[in-house]
Amino acid sequence: MADSPEDTIAAVATPPGVGGIGVVRVSGRRATAVAEAVLGRLPAPRRAIHAVFRGAEGEVIDDGLALYFPGPRSYTGEDVLELQGHGGPVVLDLLLTRCLALGCRAAHPGEFTERAFLNGRLDLAQAEAVADLIEAGSAQAARSARRALEGALSNQVDELLERLTALRVSVEAALDFPDEDVDILREAQVAERLNALDERLDTLRAGASQGALLREGMRLVIAGRPNAGKSSLLNRLVQREAAIVTHIPGTTRDVLRETVSLDGLPLHVIDTAGLRESDDPVEQEGIRRAWSEIETADAVLLVIDDTLGEGDAEAAMRARFPKSLPVITAHNKIDLSGAAPGERDARIYLSAVTGEGVDHLRAHLKAQTGYAGGEGLFLARRRHLDALDRTASHVANASRALAQSRAPELVAEDLRLAQESLGEITGRFSSDDLLGRIFSTFCIGK
Ligand SMILES: Nc1nc2c(ncn2[C@@H]2O[C@H](COP(=O)(O)OP(=O)(O)OP(=O)(O)O)[C@@H](O)[C@H]2O)c(=O)[nH]1
Ligand SMILES: [Mg+2]
Known part of the structure; x- marks a missing residue:
């Protein structure tokens, strides 16, 4: 049977090996049933309880803390259960096996974060920032990943997307009145707005290329x-x-x-x-x-x-x-x-x-590389830079089409392409293929 987003997924969220504690994370509709079977009751939302974790025959697997986060106010946007037991590989494996026997499926790397993205809890750039934060090789990189996670990149992208949308509306309005299109475009100050957009895009590209240097070296x-x-x-x-x-x-x-x-x-x-x-x-x-x-x-x-x-x-x-x-x-x-x-x-x-x-x-x-300070520095990827570059070239084409041929259809098409490229950053217009590539680089349990 193929994996489905309806599946309830489970994974050991702590690193392999021995540790003070180990966490098994469950996300999906069966999370409540898992809680009832393993703990004998459903913990009150967002309150840690101490409980014994039991196997199918009622035998004790471990004991520890349990937390229940009902969706949509959880990391993934679904019902989430966290079982925090002792950090031994055998104990954690028993606990995970118990969850799987209760109808959960083992999560793929990054699948929890992928669900957070699919359920609108994070956009794509923020989801990537989660992975970057985990992998950060320095305090500066961690701070910059944190900023990206808080939306330093996404907010600017969203603002530019809004401006692009507003421009498209103005240009498409002119399409309906072919005789007056030139006047309509001039009145709506499309050229000026395109210029202003281009400047903002330049600033964002400069920030993103610093961020990419910091992340990728x-x-x-x-x-x-x-x-x-x-x-x-x-x-x-x-x-x-x-x-x-x-x-x-x-x-x-x-x-x-x-x-x-x-x-x-x-x-x-x-x-x-x-x-x-x-x-x-x-x-x-x-x-x-x-x-x-x-x-x-x-x-x-x-x-x-x-x-x-x-x-x-x-x-x-x-x-x-x-x-x-x-x-x-x-x-x-x-x-x-x-x-x-x-x-x-x-x-x-x-x-x-x-x-x-x-x-x-x-x-x-x-x-x-902006390592020393760089207030406002956020971690970025080549993927973001590439999308910004393509956006800039579509915006430049739109300006040119406007200045030369004055054909609103061409301007509208370039603006649509610009919007699409820019939207790839936050995942508004991303193919499944791209999503698969991004999330597969995550660790399991995140
Ligand atoms: N005294 C001294 N000698 C140096 C220094 N740096 C390099 N050398 C010497 O300069 C010579 C050339 O060094 P390389 O590192 O091979 O120079 P390169 O620029 O890689 O040379 P190519 O590969 O031929 O282009 C060697 O004999 C080195 O020992 C330095 O700082 N001080
Ligand atoms: Mg040499």
Whole structure:
């Protein structure tokens, strides 16, 4: 029989292994019957009671606290029962088996939260924030997930969706009066409102990309001339000899990826071949790959040999870096050049060999991702960024259609597409496929 949203689901909600307490969670219509069978009575709503948990023959499985949350005022929006017993795997398994025998089905990962979403207790961005909060690798990430859960992202998305809806209403009204459509659109200030919407969208995108960096980590590509010390710096950052280092320029040919944690913040460091003109086909390929990494990076770390200083080669690289790409400049080998470690004039002076100044680089990287403070920072996902980008391009198309052809049908269609893309974030317009992908990454019991 296929799983149904009508099923009552049950799972051990605490992590596997031994613990002080262990929780079995039940959600669905049978929750009350489970309570009556296991506890002998239904606890008063939202009041913890102490009870003995009994098996089918009346034998004692465990004892502990029981809580009953009648729907819709519960996490899932359904009737929920929580049995908090002793945290041993065998005891919890017996208790779960008892619930299954009473007609519950084992919950899939994330199914409790999925039901919360389906029953309108959370929107999709908030449901994702629940998973992010659980997985948060740092206090900052946890705070930002909390903010997303409280609706920092969803509220802004909802506000923009309302504006889009209002705009659609104005434009569709003009469709009914083809002779006067231009006047109607002008009177309704559609162009001005579209501009204002676009600005708000930009602000939201900036916030979301910070949030995505915090959640998914920054992709930092190390680039520079051969022999500048790129691989040495990668090794220093990841604290092991991951990359081959020699005094021969052109040592690194391939792209090397390592992930480190900066106080819980994931940092993906990518070492690349030194950038120069080369006749060697292997080196040429390495350089081509270096550029393709640079094009998709969140930031570039341009490493300069401080005994040589910045020159024409670096100027040529800077000219070729994508315009919006943040570039962090590191002057390496200060143990040879004699420069003092630290950050001056937007340059970080350090030595990959002695490690001096590398803490300044770490601090800079953390600040770059908004790690240090960032009031209002919320955790976001690439999925959200992608949806915002598509929304922005539909809004731009609508503006263009309005300015050029003045065909209200086209404007209306672009606005509809914009609304659809934006709605994906909170789940107003999400396919089942997308939902399945999102919730399957949750842990069981959540
Ligand atoms: N004294 C000193 N030597 C360094 C420092 N960083 C790197 N080197 C030396 O510089 C040489 C080149 O270092 P690598 O890390 O291989 O340089 P790279 O930029 O990766 O070079 P390619 O892979 O050829 O592009 C090696 O001999 C390193 O030991 C430093 O901070 N101080
Ligand atoms: Mg190298």
